[in-house]
Amino acid sequence: MTPLASAAAAWSGHDTRLIVAALAGIAVIVVLITKLKVHPFLALALGSGVLGLVAGMPFAKLIDSFSTGLGTTVAGVGVLIALGAMLGKLLADSGGADEIVDGILRRSGERALPWAMTLIAVLIGLPMFFEIGLVLLIPVVLLVARRGSRPVMLVAVPALAGLSVLHGLVPPHPGPLVAISTLKADLGITLGLGLLVAVPTVIVAGPLFGRFAARWVDAVPPERLVPEARDGATERRPGFGVTLATILLPVVLMLGRAVAEIALPDGNGVRAVLDVLGTPLLALLVAVVVAMFTLGRAAGFGRDRISSVIADALPPIAGILLIVGAGGGFKQTLVDSGVGKVISQAAQGAHVPVLVLGWLIAVGIRLATGSATVATISAAGIAAPLAAGLSPAHLALLVLAIGSGSLFFSHVNDAGFWLVKEYLGMTVGQTIRSWSVMETIISVVSFACVLLLGLVV
Secondary structure (H helix, E strand, O other), X not given: OOHHHHHHHXXXXXXXXXXXXXXXXXXXXXXXXXXOOOOHHHHHHHHHHHHHHHOOOOHHHHHHHHHHHHHHHHHHHHHXXXXXXXXXXXXXXXXXXXXXXXXXXXXXXXXXXHHHHHHHHHHHHOOOOHHHHHHHHHHHHHHHHHHOOOOHXXXXXXXXXXXXXXXXXXXXXXXXXXXXXXXXXXXXXXXXXXXXXXXXXXXXHHHHHHHHHHHHOOOOOOHHHOOOOOOXXXXXXXXXXXXXXXXXXXXXXXXXXXXXXXXXOOOOHHHHHHHHHOOHHHHHHHHHHHHHHHHHHOOOOOHHHHHHHHHHOOHHHHHXXXXXXXXXXXXXXXXXXXXXXXXXXXXXHOOOOHHHHHHHHHHHHHHHXXXXXXXXXXXXXXXXXXXXXXXXXXXXXXHHHHHHXXXXXXXXXXXXXXXXHHHHOOOHHHXXXXXXXXXXXXXXXXXXXHHXXXXXX
């Protein structure tokens, strides 16, 4: 009898009921999102209800579990997402993003364009959500491809890879933040290891794979989407150096805290300061306040304009906050119903490595729902009981393994698939051969890097 069969045979009738409840809840979420096109927030709420009722939870306890999980998640992650959105909006509206793009392109030759686009996407992708970064970068991609007489895919794939890797692996993006909160991982360590994983992943899935994608796919973007070259001399916008420093400020503060915890003893004055400044909430808050001056004021914005930009950053993320909150409710329902404990015991009995299990769960939910964020939230909730006893480094690696799985093979049930298809003027087949393959490469390469790090940390 195999280890998995032995673990299954050991389940009691109650354990079997809990597994059926988990499968029923996930199935309801998948069907509602993919077939009935229900908003993920409602799908996660209804799926949580089905899970709890099938598991035999009293209705009052079910409501309390979902509400507690939703409130805790929004309180811990929602403010960080909001601050990240504010920073991204200031970067875009001030022209800081344009300055980064133009500054890097000025410094790169024609042969280095794919690498330049990768660097641009990584820098823009740090504070911005994937969809916002994509809308911002696609016109630049098309303009650069035309100006350099290069195949569109040679320039587009590196930019898409940079955005996607940051979206799935590096905070302050919603998926990684929720996984960090759920698994109680250290944000600074996760950020540091995430960047280590991101670099080789972006190189392989971006400039290197872009060469093959350019041969396989001849994309012809709609003419109306190709912008005219801007006259940068007429624009007032922040300088390249100050913009770059503003983008990297929260990253440096959070990494500084992680390094100080490792290198400096308790009671050290420098460590105490970095512990405070490197707290995610304070690091992002400091970055937003600094950006109001280094980006907003530098672009000539007055107080009213800066206030308006920050206010305008919040409505677009309302849906994201609801999805993240409902995901937290689903996670708490999994925990309180006992499903997480059963899955943990089964995984330990089957001797499935926790990193592999986290990746596989996220892959399955990603393929079913098409949403990287839903896959990350759900997989983190299921894998949470397995995180008990893991070291801080391995907790961070579990977050990254789940994030890697959440990016696996984007296809027709993913909104990002259609966004890329329409922007680049591709057929469904061309989008699969380029975008979907690229996403799969990101998932596999990043997970391989996570496993390698797991051997040495």
